[in-house]
Amino acid sequence: MAAAAAQAIPILDRPTMTVVAAVIHRDGKVLIGQRPKGEWNEFKWEFPGGKMEPLETPRQALRRELEEELGIDAQVEEEITRYAFQYPGKPIIDLIFFRVREFRGEPANLAFHQIRWEDPARFPFYDFLDGDIDFVRRMARGNI
Numbered sequence: 001m002a003a004a005a006a007q008a009i010p011i012l013d014r015p016t017m018t019v020v021a022a023v024i025h026r027d028g029k030v031l032i033g034q035r036p037k038g039e040w041n042e043f044k045w046e047f048p049g050g051k052m053e054p055l056e057t058p059r060q061a062l063r064r065e066l067e068e069e070l071g072i073d074a075q076v077e078e079e080i081t082r083y084a085f086q087y088p089g090k091p092i093i094d095l096i097f098f099r100v101r102e103f104r105g106e107p108a109n110l111a112f113h114q115i116r117w118e119d120p121a122r123f124p125f126y127d128f129l130d131g132d133i134d135f136v137r138r139m140a141r142g143n144i
Helices: 058-070 121-124 130-140
Strands: 007-009 017-026 029-034 047-052 073-086 094-103 114-118
Touching: 007 017, 017 058, 017 073, 029 121, 047 058, 058 073, 058 094, 094 130, 114 121, 121 130
Parallel strands: 017 094
Antiparallel strands: 007 073, 017 029, 017 047, 029 114, 073 094
């Protein structure tokens, strides 16, 4: 029997968890991180960020996550996009992507296997999390 494939879920369905992610720009490149060994979806690439905690706004959650994962104080700018997504056997998540162009401190790898500044046109060569793939493809085509 074939494994169930991950699928996009219409935003009208009520997500059970909110995940925020940063598209951090510098010199025409965007910062991406590779998930560490031993974690769910190990070695997959993603954008820095994480789960929103109770009583946090999405922007507050992203600022906290960027401090924890990269040691930076980020100015979280506009929301780029949001959509719901569900991995097989997991709760529905509401993914929210924000742009970050300004931050204090130099990003340090505090949570990933590795971090890398990359040209978005090269994103299709990386093995991103399934929930990020559509967003990554749009970025690579210059549609974001």
